[in-house]
Amino acid sequence: MTQFKEPVFDVAQLAHVELLSPKPQETVEFFTRFLGMSVTAREGQSVYLKAYEDSYQNTLKITESKDAGLGHVGWRTHTPKALERRVQAVEATGLGKGWIDGDVGHGPAYQFTTPDGHNMELMFEVDYYKQQDGEKSRLLNRNVKRPDRGVPVRRLDHINLMTSDTAKNTDFMLDALGFRLREQIQDQGTPLGSWMSVSNLVHEIAFMQEPNQVPGKLHHLCYWYGIPQNLFDISDLLKDNDYHIEVPPNKHGISQAFCMYVHEPGGNRIELFGDAGYLITDPTFEPVIWEMKDTPGYGDTWIGTAFPESWWTQGTPVTLPEVIIAK
Amino acid sequence: MTQFKEPVFDVAQLAHVELLSPKPQETVEFFTRFLGMSVTAREGQSVYLKAYEDSYQNTLKITESKDAGLGHVGWRTHTPKALERRVQAVEATGLGKGWIDGDVGHGPAYQFTTPDGHNMELMFEVDYYKQQDGEKSRLLNRNVKRPDRGVPVRRLDHINLMTSDTAKNTDFMLDALGFRLREQIQDQGTPLGSWMSVSNLVHEIAFMQEPNQVPGKLHHLCYWYGIPQNLFDISDLLKDNDYHIEVPPNKHGISQAFCMYVHEPGGNRIELFGDAGYLITDPTFEPVIWEMKDTPGYGDTWIGTAFPESWWTQGTPVTLPEVIIAK
């Protein structure tokens, strides 16, 4: 039996995500009226929201901006010491930016970027959401009552970022933050997509190759239903309200998740998960490697139609062709 | 901010369970014909089985026995060192029994009992299932093709044991094995049921109070579908084949899992899970405490009818009334 490296258990979860939107009001309406989320705070040019089974003060911050895209990704560690360890590891990479006092919903956070320039932060101290009168559910493991608006999502699930160099950014998450590689799409050995987690989920974060090597884009943010039918319900509601559903309910091969994709009015792609896919509890789980030539058909979609070209190529902010050429 | 104890990450997962059955042939037929599991080995008086997304050689061992009940519970650790640490902790409790060389599907294992006398073992080395010709799925994260028999379960989920003393046995799992308490039913401060996990699941193991303080019983073993409708499909099939469904599809308050219960022909209660319930990624998650007086209605069943008396009182082996009185 070979030597087993003791695994790292420092980052615990994806705590929150900040999205940038050029149409913040419409973006907030999308998340509240259709996905049933609640606004829990407003400050400056930002609105903070949560899903009804999110227990923190917020899991989504929407900030007004000229272009759509990612604001930042917030990771919470298991303990204060785990936070210290990860900050040290990130500092060693030279990608650290330093501490901030906190934001609405959390305490001190250490800011840094991925090699691709995506903004991230690490923190331990968070604020739990304080229920208002009449909001509390008798289902004690549910943060607040199920909303009567739209088809309400239950909790934040994961983030997917486009990168100019999938291999390099994947290594950063594995080495500096202790993520484990779960699945990967390769083209003759070159990683084009990586799915990584710090938990039993197949991923809290994925990286996909931006076809023109443009750095720093967001591919999508995902909220979770856990119930397959709910994807059809929300699709029906969104279609009747003239939203464009980029990918209708479909089953990924990678992660086995029942999924769909829609663009929120600000332009960012939102994924919704309709089941738990599969969970990884095997401590010596070996990454599942897919070949690009097997898509479409197996890795991207197991039961479903091929994803449209836009899904493979477009992220936010949208980059104009000439900008790409200039690079 | 208070001091946070560094959490233990040693036990990784529930690896397998051994059930005792006085009708092993019928028990095996139940798991293969209706739940779609496969026999992967036979040895002595035992048959070994796995579900189609279980990756190990087996997750279920059915052993012929005069009475139904639990054979043993097998836990796998994250690393060999984690195994050493847990063995040391168990030995310190005086409940250790010592090492065995292994069994079909795994290597050296350290045997011990809970304070209640339930047999358990810890191991690290396991054998992965070797696919036969034509069995391999092109869905690379699926161990073998989906079976065409019955309504096939996907993977082993959890075990629930009845105990003579819920508090004491809970403490053992938390202290010696590093489990985290996730939910608990209390009657005026006395724990009557504990749901514990080493992962993002709400539980890999639960303890429920045996009403007559009889030690060592099995309450149920659970396999997982992850798809709500599948519980109705298997119920329909089982009912048409004259099985008694003790609890039809129902939603637990605790764990929020969509569940059902049926007795396999040997007499052991089998639970089937139809979704992922909720997952715990919050590293400072506080145990959810339910009061016994809130059942039925909230903790046991959120959307569904009260569980029958049998569910609250009966485990395997079934104890005869005079035996109970004699205690």
Next chain:
Amino acid sequence: MTQFKEPVFDVAQLAHVELLSPKPQETVEFFTRFLGMSVTAREGQSVYLKAYEDSYQNTLKITESKDAGLGHVGWRTHTPKALERRVQAVEATGLGKGWIDGDVGHGPAYQFTTPDGHNMELMFEVDYYKQQDGEKSRLLNRNVKRPDRGVPVRRLDHINLMTSDTAKNTDFMLDALGFRLREQIQDQGTPLGSWMSVSNLVHEIAFMQEPNQVPGKLHHLCYWYGIPQNLFDISDLLKDNDYHIEVPPNKHGISQAFCMYVHEPGGNRIELFGDAGYLITDPTFEPVIWEMKDTPGYGDTWIGTAFPESWWTQGTPVTLPEVIIAK
């Protein structure tokens, strides 16, 4: 081959139902906020509503009243001539009351009662709902867009009435109105429940025996989702809003329908259907006869727990014990 009577094809459908409510405002809130129905008219002490796939001006009329119960049941015929034929047949029974000019949503109607005294009417001329700006769906067979409120029901399904004499009232529906008997519960030959239809549905109307022979009660009114999961969604929403769900999602043996029951705030029992059950296209379909001794377990509930005593015994208006004894 025996002689086949030419079947009657005169009554086409259940067109609308009037419910009486002592709490009309709360009743309307139940149907609009939770079941997603729309108010299409208000007149006098009545409010008119429709589901989003109902194509008529209304299918539900809620009228303020001291007690809960049935207002009346409206049947639409296939043609004007069919209306004439049925009016003639009803008149011949002596139960006719005569013509009214119409009501909000329909033209001239012939009023009558069942032998038990339940108010009914026959009509042919109806008004279709006129979509407001922005309401029209691009799904051309859908009347208006799917609502973003609650878990919206799609269309009116059926009515179930309690009767003092199931056999006599069943015969009236078959003989005077041309219904076909589809399923029946009998106790040693005495009908205790009849399910009847004029279409491929198992029933547009059912009669159940009132245990104390109190005439004229309503057992329940049913709206249709057609999607099993939606019953769990609406149950979750209603439970989180402190509604009492009398029967959680369950599968009837009779009709095979996936169903649930809840009381609206005015006190009337509302059923919701989560699938199509089975449909009858066989023109020589023989009524399915169940024995009362097979309930619970088969006829009432195929996959599910026994229905509560209240379901078997209570209708609206609720009759006080002394009134029952006096009879």
Next chain:
Amino acid sequence: MTQFKEPVFDVAQLAHVELLSPKPQETVEFFTRFLGMSVTAREGQSVYLKAYEDSYQNTLKITESKDAGLGHVGWRTHTPKALERRVQAVEATGLGKGWIDGDVGHGPAYQFTTPDGHNMELMFEVDYYKQQDGEKSRLLNRNVKRPDRGVPVRRLDHINLMTSDTAKNTDFMLDALGFRLREQIQDQGTPLGSWMSVSNLVHEIAFMQEPNQVPGKLHHLCYWYGIPQNLFDISDLLKDNDYHIEVPPNKHGISQAFCMYVHEPGGNRIELFGDAGYLITDPTFEPVIWEMKDTPGYGDTWIGTAFPESWWTQGTPVTLPEVIIAK
């Protein structure tokens, strides 16, 4: 109010369909192993099958043949007199072929063709399936127990034929057989697809324009689950067994049915229905007219991806390009 023509209620249902297969053994395995149907008779080069909720001796006849395609379509009337009326109407069109004594499962039948040459027959006398020992379900409205093979379909639903002239063939079904037009796709006034029924279903039969005006092809035969999730279950099973799923689970705009398409090994397209779509009980229902330019996106698929070119153009038997050119 305009004059209403008394509607025709003579044809009651689609009773059975004969498919031709060049690989009858594989075709039968597809329907039995994966769709859970049962072989109820074998005679000559034909095998007869039924689904578990079909009550007749058979609903599907598979006959060995050089090419795939339609054998014939069998319609059952409401009464013997209705049969006489329809035979008379068909004879008047000159498309009648005359009476046969019967076939396995039914009595005398009157054979004819559509203008396009599709073989059909009308009958009244049918044989009900006689349950073998142990086959009978305690669910009295279910013909036999739910099978433990594959993901079993419940009943025959409808047939879809490609025609060289949609308008002409539609008129034949409406005029000679009394069908009602429910939905239609038109291209600037020319019918390209017609959905017709004699019941509350949106269709028992549909006609679609063959793009090269080749007459007499089969587009697909449909069996019914009535449960949305079952389409994902059967897709998963079929994909793991290397079947090509032409259209994964998707929601039609027309009929609102949740559907999927797969080719059986003989080459015929099989549709599976996962819900009831919508039902038509309105006796003055006006046909829903879709414009070809609105596909893809609304009529063909409401929630789902555009259908592949093959779905729009290919039927069985497959016609070679030169044959088409020669026409």
